[in-house]
Amino acid sequence: MESEKMLHVLKATVLLCIIANAALIFPAGAVNAGVSVAPAEINITNATATLHIAFEEGNWPRAAAYAELITNNNPTSGEEIWYEWAYALRMMGAYNESLKVADEGIERYPNNHLNYLNKGYAYIALGNWLEARKNAESALSIKPMEAAAYNIIALGLLGQDDEKNALIATEQAVSLEPDNAVYLNTKGMILIKSGDYGKAVDVLTAAVESSEDRYAIPYPGAPTPEQNLNEAQRLYNETSVSPMMIFAAAGLILVVAAGAGLLRRLIRKR
Template sequence: MPARLFIIIFLSFFLLIATAAAAPAAAGISSAAADTSGTPPQDAAAYIAEAQGAVAESNWTFVLTVTTRGLAWYPDNPDLLCLQGYTFRKTGQYQKSVDIISKAIPLDPKAVRYANRGYGYLALGNYSAALNDADTGISLDANYTANYGVKALALSGLGRNGEALAAVDTALGQSPESAHYWHVKGAVLAAGGDCTGAQSALERSIAINPEYVLPWPGFGTAEEKLAAVKTGCNPAPAGTTPVKSPLGWIAVAGAAGAVMALGWRK
């Protein structure tokens, strides 16, 4: 058999298998809302619980299936809408995420919903919209830390690194052992020209949890950002002061605590 013909047959067979494997998942989502006549098979809380369980396992296909099925019966349920929007963000479908969470917010405006949509705006590079959501979320609940993380990234994206650092330090003041906020702080410090501080913050993030769940697929890990800082961080120009954090002592105390904890384990 000529080599060219063999390659064509092989590729056709491979595509057939791939299509067959993807079909059940796609069919499950598209047909989830096919029949909504009669009595709902379960109440909204049951769909929410199923979806939350799937989120905990990062089973995004099942989350979409469950939320689609639930929304067919309860189209105005803000929790189902936000769970689906969260899943779209985690799977890289950022505009879909923003659009569906925008349906939920007027139904039940909460700080968590603004943070959820704010991260979607960040993923799209819409820093002004993300900042608006963060500020609104903070006004609703100043103790819901995630909005300070959104605010820090939005301000940094707008080039306002001093304000960004203040926002992430507020988040760390509330959640000092958050790998994500140390990660964000490292990114903000690097953007402000404090390469040493950025490296310290990113190392702290990695020490806490090098595999924490990223807010969206393209965010990049702390290890990747640390490598970039070590090889390509641009220090603040001579005669200027890098943007530094008033909470630098937290990193020192945290590092000391980590060393002590490791010592106790040995």
């Protein structure tokens, strides 16, 4: 009898150990967008590794959940955690939440420019062009050669119908990272809005060719290079005149001119 009691106690102890270890590795709610109640203790190193893996895989809900879990247990865990948390929320379309996290990250790490970029793209998604540009300028004050900041400024200017200065800003971004599909895509959109469809086709073709396996859209629903290329090609086809049509028009003009000359001569003879 005593041995059976000991066996039950041993089984219960083993089960509790398994549950405890599982909670450390897979915290409750970690697969959801947020973690409302974090365990009293977690393995920060393992949780951080899980966050980075989820971030690289584009598993934004899992990345956001682990970032929240880590910062709840260790608010000074590092500037990268706050950046990845705000980024993941932005890619989930949770723009206001992303802005709040980015602001806290900036408050804790004021010399890190990355959360200003998070805020800039979130404001672009929200259509707040001025705030987007302000945050991009703040990023440039910390890192003057940050291509993403120039891209945000270009998108903000494009949203304000200032294609001329938008093109200047995007040229700066492309000059810093010539093969970046995101920046080439922005340039293509500006050229479309400017009516330069032929050049837009060339730039967007380069953007499509530069795209990696997973195109890094700056926010959900942002137009991709493929979508913009199709639009540019359609507009180019609708507005361009083929060489054959030019030759035909020129021939018609010559025929009309010759006919008019003949008619004048006939009139004079009369």
